[in-house]
Amino acid sequence: MESLRSGEVPGSAHLVSRAVQIDSPSFRAWLDVADTPRTVWTAPSEATVVGSGAAATLSADGPDRFTAIQETAETLFSSGDVHAGTEAACPRLFGGFAFHDRDEDGAPWDAFPGARFVLPRVQVTEAENGTWLTVNAVGPDADAESVEARLAAEQERIADLPDPGPVAEPPGVVSRTRTMSTADWRESVEAAVERIRAGDLQKVVLAQALRTELAREVSIPDLLARLADTYPDCYRFLVEPEGAEPRASFFGATPERLVKRRGRTVETGALAGTTGRGDTPTEDEWLAEELRDSEKNAHEHQLVADAIREQLAPLASSVRTGERSVRRLATVQHLFTPITATLSRDQHVLSLVEALHPTPAVGGLPPERALETIRDTEPFDRGWYAAPVGWFDAAGNGSFAVALRSAVARETSATLFAGVGIVADSDPDREWDEVQLKYRPILDELEA
Known part of the structure; x- marks a missing residue:
């Protein structure tokens, strides 16, 4: 495996990739036997990918991490010997970034650098035109003959995967530890509201972390299977750094797309403003109507939509906003506005990721003051929470989500993250709820 940091790509980093169409296996069974680092990406109207191991790993830190990853990837992809058979099976790099541009070395993020992407050594891709097996190799010894031999061996291995049986029940939560008491939370929200009313801020997103101890080790394949049943329209992901002992798994089912780029077409959206789900259809619709009519939620949502349009404007020849609607998920409802753009010139998807992160839906406005408030207020490291996760390819196309509704699991513990947008009329108790x-x-998939 080639481990590549920014500026350290050897000239011998030759990429060889081969793919073949296969019968669709049990993705849960495949993930269960996959090598670390395991990779999962599944999103609405996109191919589902489960990766095993790493043919190459790219990493970077600091404020230049977006550019560093892009430049390193361009060097890697420039020497490719690729025969994929379909676009979805072509080599792609999967990974993400830290929320802040400084290093986060506290638990549970000690194994996660400022940016990290992997080219899976072996991956199974379920696309519209079938299921594909891809084998990648990188390095001076990579050659077509050995890759094709590995491809044949992996095809036999996958064909012989055992039936994984029924999805296991959640492991059970033994204890919970909060990073912030209700009193401290109330004080933080009130201080943020004071800054907003004084004109220092328009909005800031404050988050909490919840550490749980589990009755037994969580099965990531089973957990992701349960999330797929409950949140089929969300962006579900798994990121694992290699070399972490014990193995660390960052996973989630987020409703928020950051950006998708294909050619000069860009898709994104504003997702802000939240309420719960009702116990009956009548109550559910009443809550949705209350969300639509809420001045506080409408104001918070409009701040996000306006900021995204402003962030895209310097890069685009046109930016279009769709009709605002209520997006219903299993436990919550959000206000959602789709936003599309046409780029004025070719831009790598990572340039768009850098331009949009963090959106006001996870940071605030003005961005610098909001980030300062977050650093001063939150008693934990965000790490990769609320940061971009996704993939990109050799053409600079790609898809990224915002890593919300997420957690880091290690053996019999899991740390969960969640945040809310604070505006001038925010109530601390309602925001706590x-x-x-x-x-x-995530908690529903951990509690027995």
Whole structure:
């Protein structure tokens, strides 16, 4: 495996990739036997990918991490001997970035650098035109003959995967430890509201972390299978750094796309403003109507939509905003506005990621003052929480989500993250309740 940091790509980093169409295996069974680091990416209207191991790993730190990863990847992809058979099976780099541009070395993020992407050594891709097996190799010894031999061996291995049986029940939560008491939370929200009313801020997103101890080790394949059943329209992901002992798994089912780029077409959206789900269809619709009519939520949402359009404007020949709607998920409802753009010239998707991160939906406005408030207020490291996760290819196309509704699991512990947008008329108690609501997607898959 080639481990490549920015500026350290050897001239011998030759890429060889081969793919073949196969019968669709059990993705849960495949993930269960996959080598670390395991990779999962599944998103609405996109191919589902489960990767095993790493043919190459790219990493970077600091404020230039977006550019560093892009430049390193361009060097890697420039020497490719690729025969894929379909676009979805072509080599792609999967990974993400830290929320802040400084290093985060506290638990549970000690194994996660400022940016990290892997080219899976072996991956299974379920696309519209079938299921594909891809084998990648990088390095001076990479050659077509050995890759094709590995491809044949992996094809036999996958064909012989055992039936994984029924999806296991959640492991059970033994204890919970919060990073912030209700009193400290109230004080933080009130201080943020004072800054907003004084004109220092328009909005800031404050988050909490919840550490759970589990009755037994969590099965990531089973957990992701349960999330797929409950949140089929969300962006589900798994990122694992190699070399972490014990193995660390960052996973989630986020409703928020950051950006998707194909050619000069860009898709993104504003997702801000939240309420719960009702116990009956009537109550559900009443809550949705209350969300639509809420001045506080409408104001928070409009701040996000306006900022995204402003962030895209310097890069685009046109930016278009769709109609605002209510997006319903299993436990919450959000206000959502789709936003599309046409780029004025070719831009790598990572340039768009850098331009949009962090959106006001996870940071605030003005961005610099909001980030300063977050650093001063939150008693934990965000790490990769609320940061970009996704993939990109040799053409600079790619898809990224915002890593919300997420957690880091290690053996019999899991740390969950959730945040809320604070504006001038935010109520600390209601915001506390919203944070607890946003824990539910992951917490429900841990509690027995």
